Amino acid sequence: MIELFMTVFSATFFVTVVRTSTPLLLSTLGGLVADLSGALNVALEGMMLVGCLTAVIVSVFAPWYIAVLAAIAAGALLGAVMAFFHLRLKADIILVGFAINIFAAGGTVFALTLATGGDKGTSINLPSKAIPALDLSFLGVIPGIGHTLVQFLSGHSILSWVAAFLVFAIWYFLYRTPWGLWLRGVGEYPAAPEAAGIPVNAIRAWSLLVSGGLAALGGAQLAMFNYVGFTRDMTAGRGFIALGAVLLGARHPVGALLAALLFGFFEALAVVLPGLFNWIPAELIRMIPFIVTVLALVLFSYRALRARQLRTLSKI
Amino acid sequence: MSMTTEAVLGRQARWANIRRETGRALAAAIIALGVAFVIILLTSKAPLEAFNVLLTAPISRPRTIGLWIDDVAKLTITGLAFSLVFQARQFSMGVQGQVYVGGLAAAYIALSPIGATWLGIPLGVFCAMIAGGFYGFLPGIAKAKLGANEIVSSLMLNYIAIELCNYLVRTQLVPPGSGVLTTNDFPATAVFPALVAGTRIDIGLIFAIVAVLAVWFALYRTAWGLKLRLVGHNAQFAEYSGIRSTVIMVSAMTVAGALGGLLGAMFVQGQSYGKLTILFEGGLAFEGILIAIVARSRPLAVPVVALFYGYLRQGAQLMNIRTDVPSEVIGVVTAIIILLVASSFSMPGRKFFARLLGRDTTPAAAMEAGK
Numbered sequence: 048m049i050e051l052f053m054t055v056f057s058a059t060f061f062v063t064v065v066r067t068s069t070p071l072l073l074s075t076l077g078g079l080v081a082d083l084s085g086a087l088n089v090a091l092e093g094m095m096l097v098g099c100l101t102a103v104i105v106s107v108f109a110p111w112y113i114a115v116l117a118a119i120a121a122g123a124l125l126g127a128v129m130a131f132f133h134l135r136l137k138a139d140i141i142l143v144g145f146a147i148n149i150f151a152a153g154g155t156v157f158a159l160t161l162a163t164g165g166d167k168g169t170s171i172n173l174p175s176k177a178i179p180a181l182d183l184s185f186l187g188v189i190p191g192i193g194h195t196l197v198q199f200l201s202g203h204s205i206l207s208w209v210a211a212f213l214v215f216a217i218w219y220f221l222y223r224t225p226w227g228l229w230l231r232g233v234g235e236y237p238a239a240p241e242a243a244g245i246p247v248n249a250i251r252a253w254s255l256l257v258s259g260g261l262a263a264l265g266g267a268q269l270a271m272f273n274y275v276g277f278t279r280d281m282t283a284g285r286g287f288i289a290l291g292a293v294l295l296g297a298r299h300p301v302g303a304l305l306a307a308l309l310f311g312f313f314e315a316l317a318v319v320l321p322g323l324f325n326w327i328p329a330e331l332i333r334m335i336p337f338i339v340t341v342l343a344l345v346l347f348s349y350r351a352l353r354a355r356q357l358r359t360l361s362k363i
Numbered sequence: 364m365s366m367t368t369e370a371v372l373g374r375q376a377r378w379a380n381i382r383r384e385t386g387r388a389l390a391a392a393i394i395a396l397g398v399a400f401v402i403i404l405l406t407s408k409a410p411l412e413a414f415n416v417l418l419t420a421p422i423s424r425p426r427t428i429g430l431w432i433d434d435v436a437k438l439t440i441t442g443l444a445f446s447l448v449f450q451a452r453q454f455s456m457g458v459q460g461q462v463y464v465g466g467l468a469a470a471y472i473a474l475s476p477i478g479a480t481w482l483g484i485p486l487g488v489f490c491a492m493i494a495g496g497f498y499g500f501l502p503g504i505a506k507a508k509l510g511a512n513e514i515v516s517s518l519m520l521n522y523i524a525i526e527l528c529n530y531l532v533r534t535q536l537v538p539p540g541s542g543v544l545t546t547n548d549f550p551a552t553a554v555f556p557a558l559v560a561g562t563r564i565d566i567g568l569i570f571a572i573v574a575v576l577a578v579w580f581a582l583y584r585t586a587w588g589l590k591l592r593l594v595g596h597n598a599q600f601a602e603y604s605g606i607r608s609t610v611i612m613v614s615a616m617t618v619a620g621a622l623g624g625l626l627g628a629m630f631v632q633g634q635s636y637g638k639l640t641i642l643f644e645g646g647l648a649f650e651g652i653l654i655a656i657v658a659r660s661r662p663l664a665v666p667v668v669a670l671f672y673g674y675l676r677q678g679a680q681l682m683n684i685r686t687d688v689p690s691e692v693i694g695v696v697t698a699i700i701i702l703l704v705a706s707s708f709s710m711p712g713r714k715f716f717a718r719l720l721g722r723d724t725t726p727a728a729a730m731e732a733g734k
Binding site (some may be wrong): 087128132136137138139141142143146147149150152153155156157160161165167208282284287288290291294297328330331333334337338340341344345347349350352353 | 402406454456505509510511512514515516518519521522523526527529530533534642646649652653656687689691692693694695697698700701702706707
């Protein structure tokens with residue numbers, strides 16, 4: 048038990064948590080933007096997966112940042128497809144989302160087979176690149192806390208810093224700009240912005256595009272930093288966990304950050320546990336993130352329900 | 364006996380509706396296959412052969428016909444499970460998890476002493492349905508009591524069930540020390556007898572047919588079914604008219620769960636396996652979404668759609684084996700069909716023909732399709 052505490056409170060564990068949280072956070076932010084505009088994006092999983100594969104394949108031929116941009120573009124394209132079928136052709140958003148997921152699950156394996164010349168499982172034969180880690184070892188010169196700062200802050204993926212910045216940027220956009228107000232209004236009560244002459248469908252379409260881009264950015268982090276390379280179904284439910292994190296984070300960017308960190312923490316725990324306690328079966332450890340998501344969702348829903356009941360009671 | 368005018372009109376409207384839906388589904392399938400053909404043409408070295416295998420291989424031999432019909436029975440059950448929850452306008456995606464817990468329950472019965480008696484099949488199926496029903500009940504009750512989103516919870520339960528199956532197979536069900544991830548073959552008394560010798564067609568097909576009729580009866584000939592469809596149509600209205608929509612919702616998800624559990628038993632106790640292997644379901648459960656959507660969640664249409672889709676699915680798998688085109692290309696076809704059928708896309712040129720014939724393109728029809 049002591050070892051577990053030692054591990055959990057170490058700087059290396061913190062770095063692992065940041066690493067496992069980053070794809071979740073990016074994807075959660077994507078889910079948040081779509082959700083606030085009134086479109087539940089169940090396709091986060093598929094968009095992440097397509098982001099993974101795009102990033103890996105493009106990085107074989109181009110620098111890492113081009114690969115990341117290509118992943119974002121691929122995700123945004125899927126978002127545009129969703130927007131087209133949902134908004135123009137009036138299909139149910141959840142069915143469209145699952146169609147995208149099915150497309151991604153099959154399409155990525157198909158594309159991988161083409162890219163590798165027959166390998167259906169992994170991209171191990173492709174020399175794909177990684178996203179560089181940001182080296183902040185110059186902070187070490189600060190007397191006293193310098194060493195600790197380096198241990199905690201150095202060595203994160205550049206995208207982790209981008210994700211942290213995006214939490215702030217999306218918060219600012221949603222709550223401090225007129226467009227953010229429109230977006231939230233569209234999600235809350237579309238008839239009102241419609242009457243005020245705000246292009247409701249255009250806003251929904253843009254938020255789906257952004258949502259897809261963010262989810263695919265999470266995928267790029269997954270396939271170019273957490274792991275280097277693509278394996279079949281490598282997102283392993285992270286997009287669905289992100290969907291849970293949107294709800295758990297009370298549909299707020301900071302809440303999304305906290306929820307993503309929570310799930311990232313348990314995923315990191317699942318990474319370190321086999322080394323510490325080899326008697327715990329691997330299958331049970333792999334279950335942890337999913338069990339935590341269900342429990343967190345149930346507890347959060349219970350609290351939200353209580354809050355609603357209390358509000359109605361106080362009105363009477 | 365003369366029919367009233369309303370009955371005649373109603374029947375005509377229904378047939379017109381069926382014709383329109385069938386036309387849309389066929390058009391969507393043709394478009395999707397066209398896209399698949401282009402993809403194969405661009406990527407395969409022998410595209411015509413690959414496409415030929417995709418479209419003709421399943422009926423080439425009795426054995427492949429057996430594979431196809433076995434798939435159809437399974438696809439029918441998962442399509443029914445999704446149809447039930449979709450009719451109640453729930454988006455529970457838990458069939459996959461229910462298949463695994465159902466398969467586990469059936470395997471425990473089959474490998475126990477009971478499995479060697481005549482009780483092996485009925486009790487195995489029964490326990491599988493109970494386990495699946497319970498697994499479907501969980502997201503239902505969490506939604507009804509707490510408002511927990513059923514999509515997320517049911518998807519998480521899927522992953523948990525898969526890992527649970529992996530764990531139990533490795534630690535309990537496999538003979539110790541063997542290192543494989545497959546149980547011993549079930550005793551013959553616990554394996555569904557084949558209907559056609561030498562093929563995989565077994566009494567699972569009969570279960571599927573019975574399930575179609577039972578779900579149809581429950582939905583369209585019982586008070587529960589009427590309430591369920593009302594809740595799906597407009598939950599608020601149903602609530603105002605005195606229907607306890609949460610009870611209906613939970614029961615729909617539980618019954619769908621029992622169907623998922625039945626599918627689990629059909630997998631492990633069927634001729635195709637006759638044992639429990641990890642990851643035995645192979646993604647089939649989710650294909651029920653396509654079946655349910657194309658069938659418009661109508662139980663009687665489900666097996667028809669399953670017949671067509673199962674054919675395509677089997678063709679893709681044979682194409683995977685015999686040519687250089689991977690079977691995953693079918694995912695693209697599936698996605699396109701869902702997108703087209705679920706949307707208000709109308710058959711290409713429909714408006715043009717309608718104008719040509721001097722009919723107006725009915726907005727009511729478009730509204731209906733958009734639902």
